[in-house]
Amino acid sequence: MxxxxxxxxxxxxxxxxxxxxxxxxxxxxxxxxxxxxxxxxxxxxxxxxxxxxxxxxxxxxxxxxxxxxxxxxxxxxxxxxxxxxxxxxxxxxxxxxxxxxxxxxxxxxxxxxxxxxxxxxxxxxxxxxxxxxxxxxxxxxxxxxxxxxxxxxxxxxxxxxxxxxxxxxxxxxxxxxxxxxxxxxxxxxxxxxxxxxxxxxxxxxxxxxxxxxxxxxxRGNAKFHLTVRTLDHASHSGMFGGAVPDAMMAATTLIATLWDENGSVAVDGLAVRDAETADYSEAQLREETGLLDGVRPIGDGSLLGRIWNKPTVTVTGIDFTSVASASNTLSPEVTMVLSCRVAPGQSSAGAYAALERHLREHAPFGAHLSFTDVDLGDxxxxxxxxxxxxxxxxxxxxxxxxxxxxxxxxxxxxxxxxxxxxxxxxxxxxxxxxxxxxxxxxxxxxxxxxxxxxxxxxxxxxxxxxxxxxxxx
CATH class of the missing domain: 3.40.630.10 (Zn peptidases)
Known part of the structure; x- marks a missing residue:
């Protein structure tokens, strides 16, 4: 018109x-x-x-x-x-x-x-x-x-x-x-x-x-707080390190399972949308995002397809001992904020369920997990x-x-x-x-x-x- x-x-x-x-x-x-x-x-x-x-x-x-x-x-x-x-x-x-x-x-x-x-x-x-x-x-x-x-x-x-x-x-x-x-x-x-x-x-x-x-x-979103616990109190790392898993060790081991070696999300049950995208070069991606020299893009397929049509999982916040307050201590508990972008066409509730299931199935050393502050948007x-x-x-x-x-x-x-x-x-x-x-x-x-x-x-x-x-x- x-x-x-x-x-x-x-x-x-x-x-x-x-x-x-x-x-x-x-x-x-x-x-x-x-x-x-x-x-x-x-x-x-x-x-x-x-x-x-x-x-x-x-x-x-x-x-x-x-x-x-x-x-x-x-x-x-x-x-x-x-x-x-x-x-x-x-x-x-x-x-x-x-x-x-x-x-x-x-x-x-x-x-x-x-x-x-x-x-x-x-x-x-x-x-x-x-x-x-x-x-x-x-x-x-x-x-x-x-x-x-x-x-x-x-x-x-x-x-x-x-x-x-x-x-x-x-x-x-x-x-x-x-x-x-x-x-x-x-x-x-x-x-x-x-x-x-x-x-x-x-x-x-x-x-x-x-x-x-x-x-x-x-894309939709599924955001939540994940708390990883391995101890009921902090312990001296010199006395017990090597035998007792601290919470940060368990947490980093756990979240590493969310991605494959290319940085693509590796969680069963998270959907991918199949749709064509416009041309978009790696040079343009670097110029628009400030990607540092030597740092490679993650994922596979077209660049815009990765951004528009595939899921992501990002750690956007963490509660842990600050650098200024660091001590030789095995941490009992770590809480992280995980933010997932959900592919168009999948419900956010379905995506969250897949993420929770994956994390529980991959919890290392028997670490205790709790999920709070779940926020979903389709x-x-x-x-x-x-x-x-x-x-x-x-x-x-x-x-x-x-x-x-x-x-x-x-x-x-x-x-x-x-x-x-x-x-x-x-x-x-x-x-x-x-x-x-x-x-x-x-x-x-x-x-x-x-x-x-x-x-x-x-x-x-x-x-x-x-x-x-x-x-x-």
Whole structure:
């Protein structure tokens, strides 16, 4: 569904819309900078008032578009009902009779900054250099919020509220980085307001800074804490070492069984998806990841196949004696955080069961194992056969000036499976502003400014064309 003529020119309506996007882009980048300065982190150890301030700022931006019938901040119970989740913003504009409703999703919470010493500039002070904005949340996902807001501003300026027939639901979550613990309850509590025909999830990335992508597959995740115990108290390593297995010895022996000699996961019951991938060279992998000279990639098969379609197991945390406190002691207990990325198409529960079974069967020396804090999120395979997918591909191509590609993501967005379950008829469009150099979740996270501009152009075109399509039905 393109509004470009055969010679590549835009229709008068789209020209006016893109002019509005260009005129509003300085304000969009300024508002993004203001959002980034609010360190809204959902972890309890951080100042929760900042998350409230972030939600209030997003709500004000939504109200200022003048397009919504209601804009509210809600908090719903977490899964077990013991506490309330973090504040989410819900703005609703009712569709005209017979017209579709489009949900625009993003999240306003961000990852903790990590070690400030690793940042070249302060994490919550947006800094522009080399065509990028550096700050925590600049790409993930406050640029997603501002893509929605800036697109809506352009729609309000050119289409106008009276001629906007489609419904709009703007849902900006406050705890995506903290596990979306109240997400399902939020959907249940506001199902009538949130029910949509098309859902645009602006929390993914592109093939590169110039090539737009629709994300059509995402791996699931299974994360848990593994505790390995071999002793009921610490003992002197000189007196008993060589006869008594310490917990670290048992733990490292155990986790080594999770991979084969090539670094591929070697756990029976973890699935692999068979799907074609785009070309991607080892040189590009090295340049985008910082792989050190002499260090080889792991796994087998195509590089993108390893990232998009195969499982991984990573130790992401460990509780053990620090180097500064080390002593000649046999450790009785070690706790590790294991994170598994699950191939698209396999349930996270099935993957976790396979991992637990493998670890119990391979526990060395009779070591005692316990599994706690299990966190599961299912993979996603997007149906690409709907009319909205074609409309999105066309809008992305016109917004970026380059054809869109279908894209897989090695990461996980588990809440998408909740959206699919609650709104089974909705078409899911997963888009985003990240590129391989964005370093989301890492120090020196950044947003490519031209990508941000093109994302707004694309979404504004999509909304305007969906509105015209609705009015022509």
């Amino acid at each position: 393109s509004s470009t003529a055969p010679d590549g020119t835009f229709s008068a309506e789209d020209e006016a819309l893109l002019e509005a996007v260009a005129g509003g882009f300085p304000a969009a980048t300024g508002d993004l900078g203001s959002l980034v300065k609010i360190p809204g982190i959902a972890w309890p150890a951080f100042d929760q008032s900042q998350l409230v301030a972030s939600a209030e700022r997003v709500a004000a931006l939504a109200r200022d578009t003048g397009l919504f019938d209601s804009v509210d901040i809600h908090r719903e119970p977490v899964d077990d009902g013991s506490e309330l989740g973090q504040p989410g913003v819900l703005a609703v504009r009712r569709a005209q009779p017979g017209r579709p409703t489009i949900m625009l999703y993003a999240h306003h919470d961000v990852q903790p900054p990590g070690d400030d010493e690793l940042w070249e500039t302060p994490p919550f002070e947006p800094t522009v250099r080399d065509g990028r904005i550096y700050a925590r949340g600049a790409a993930d996902d406050k640029a997603g919020i501002m893509t929605h807001i800036a697109s809506l501003r352009a729609i309000a300026e050119t289409v106008g509220s009276d001629d906007l027939g489609i419904g709009i639901v703007l849902f900006v979550e406050g705890e995506e980085e903290y596990g979306s613990r109240s997400f399902a309850n939020f959907l249940d509590a506001h199902a009538d307001d949130m029910r949509s025909d098309v859902i645009v999830v602006a929390d993914s990335g592109n093939l590169d800074s110039e090539t737009p992508a629709l994300t059509v597959s995402l 993979s996603v395979l997007v149906d690409t056969g709907g009319w909205a997918v074609e409309a999105a591909r066309s809008a992305l191509a016109d917004g970026y000036g380059r054809a869109a590609v279908d894209y897989g993501i090695g990461g996980s967005i588990p809440f998408i499976s909740d959206l699919v379950e609650r709104f089974p008829g909705a078409q899911i469009l997963v888009t985003g502003v990240e590129d391989p150099h964005s370093r989301a979740h890492s120090p020196n996270e950044s947003l490519h400014i031209d990508t941000f501009r093109n994302a707004i152009r694309s979404e504004a075109l999509l909304l305007a064309r969906l509105n015209r399509r609705a009015l022509s039905l």
